[in-house]
Amino acid sequence: MILKSLSLLNYKNFDSKSFVFNDKINCIVGNNGIGKTNVLDAIYHLSFGKSYFNPIAAQNIKHDEGFFVINGDYEKDDKIEKIAISLKRGQKKVIKRNGKIYDKFSEHIGFLPLVIISPADRDLIIEGSDTRRKFIDSVISQSDKNYLNQLISYNKTLAQRNALLKYFALNHTFNADTLEVYNEQLNIFGAQIYEKRKHFLETFIPIFKSRYEAISNGKELVNLVYSSQLEENDLKTLLKTALSKDRALQYTSVGIHKDDLNFNIEEHPIKKFGSQGQQKSFLIALKLAQFDFLKNLSGVNPILLLDDIFDKLDEQRVSQIIKLVDDENFGQLFISDTHADRTEKAVKQVHQSYEIFKL
Numbered sequence: 338m339i340l341k342s343l344s345l346l347n348y349k350n351f352d353s354k355s356f357v358f359n360d361k362i363n364c365i366v367g368n369n370g371i372g373k374t375n376v377l378d379a380i381y382h383l384s385f386g387k388s389y390f391n392p393i394a395a396q397n398i399k400h401d402e403g404f405f406v407i408n409g410d411y412e413k414d415d416k417i418e419k420i421a422i423s424l425k426r427g428q429k430k431v432i433k434r435n436g437k438i439y440d441k442f443s444e445h446i447g448f449l450p451l452v453i454i455s456p457a458d459r460d461l462i463i464e465g466s467d468t469r470r471k472f473i474d475s476v477i478s479q480s481d482k483n484y485l486n487q488l489i490s491y492n493k494t495l496a497q498r499n500a501l502l503k504y505f506a507l508n509h510t511f512n513a514d515t516l517e518v519y520n521e522q523l524n525i526f527g528a529q530i531y532e533k534r535k536h537f538l539e540t541f542i543p544i545f546k547s548r549y550e551a552i553s554n555g556k557e558l559v560n561l562v563y564s565s566q567l568e569e570n571d572l573k574t575l576l577k578t579a580l581s582k583d584r585a586l587q588y589t590s591v592g593i594h595k596d597d598l599n600f601n602i603e604e605h606p607i608k609k610f611g612s613q614g615q616q617k618s619f620l621i622a623l624k625l626a627q628f629d630f631l632k633n634l635s636g637v638n639p640i641l642l643l644d645d646i647f648d649k650l651d652e653q654r655v656s657q658i659i660k661l662v663d664d665e666n667f668g669q670l671f672i673s674d675t676h677a678d679r680t681e682k683a684v685k686q687v688h689q690s691y692e693i694f695k696l
């Protein structure tokens with residue numbers, strides 16, 4: 338799968354801009370704030386129907402303009418696929434494939450597999466468990482449509498149960514039967530989600546470890562450890578045990594919405610004990626493992642976006658990453674960097690064709 342061309346209209350800082358891309362490596366270089374990341378984000382938008390960096394859709398429209406349009410022409414399975422995403426202020430976003438509007442965005446997810454590696458990934462280390470659950474969920478959802486539906490059902494039931502707990506507290510009342518209906522549903526969806534997360538991580542963790550080993554030349558040992566309350570008991574039992582606590586808190590304190598993924602280096606949390614370069618290597622390994630996982634499942638090479646990844650990495654690690662990209666069968670790559678020389682030096686080591694776009 339190749340992104341042949343991209344055109345932007347009123348997207349972030351661009352009024353009108355077009356690119357014809359190289360099938361292998363594309364380097365977007367230029368000064369800070371020139372729009373390098375915005376180009377990568379537009380490509381992300383075409384795969385996921387939203388920005389990776391700014392979740393408020395209207396803020397992706399150029400200031401003082403009324404709409405944006407992103408057009409991408411892909412070659413996939415020997416066919417041209419034209420994807421267009423547009424947004425008018427005050428209206429709903431529209432995604433079209435070959436001129437036909439998608440009824441549901443979820444139908445588009447997974448059609449153009451893509452992995453982004455960016456400095457914003459640091460949130461996975463420094464932020465709360467929610468960010469890490471979202472990462473696991475987004476990787477599984479790209480390959481398993483049922484998973485997303487189970488997750489939506491679980492979250493809906495959870496919100497209803499929490500509202501009921503609040504209602505009980507406010508009205509000094511309680512009805513075990515109504516609560517039980519929600520417990521039953523949470524138990525069913527929760528068990529399905531827990532099994533899928535566990536199963537996914539059993540495959541994912543060894544891939545991640547081998548990616549890290551390659552980047553660091555085996556210098557450090559890292560691990561991902563899944564932690565879920567469902568390891569100890571089924572959700573039905575957990576909900577029963579936590580009942581008085583939940584009534585006091587007025588929300589559900591147990592379930593798969595409390596799951597976490599611990600990031601460890603030499604058996605200690607990387608957040609506290611990893612250097613900046615080690616943390617960056619960890620995140621790159623995590624995303625490359627995502628790449629491998631998606632590739633195995635979809636059978637196509639996902640597009641790989643490398644946003645500003647060379648900073649904070651020593652030369653040895655940079656060349657290890659470049660070597661990985663060269664050795665194995667990666668697909669199309671987009672790299673953004675402020676240093677044109679550094680990028681050119683790095684991509685010259687790769688025996689692939691490349692193009693440098695100076696913004």
Ligand SMILES: Nc1ncnc2c1ncn2[C@@H]1O[C@H](COP(=O)(O)OP(=O)(O)OP(=O)(O)O)[C@@H](O)[C@H]1O
Nearest residue numbers: 349350369370371372373374375396397398399400
């Ligand atoms: N809706 C918008 N309208 C106009 N400009 C915007 C909009 N959203 C973001 N920008 C501008 O885009 C620029 C940032 O672009 P981007 O993050 O792509 O830069 P970059 O080249 O990757 O920079 P760096 O090297 O610092 O990472 C900023 O100048 C910002 O003000």
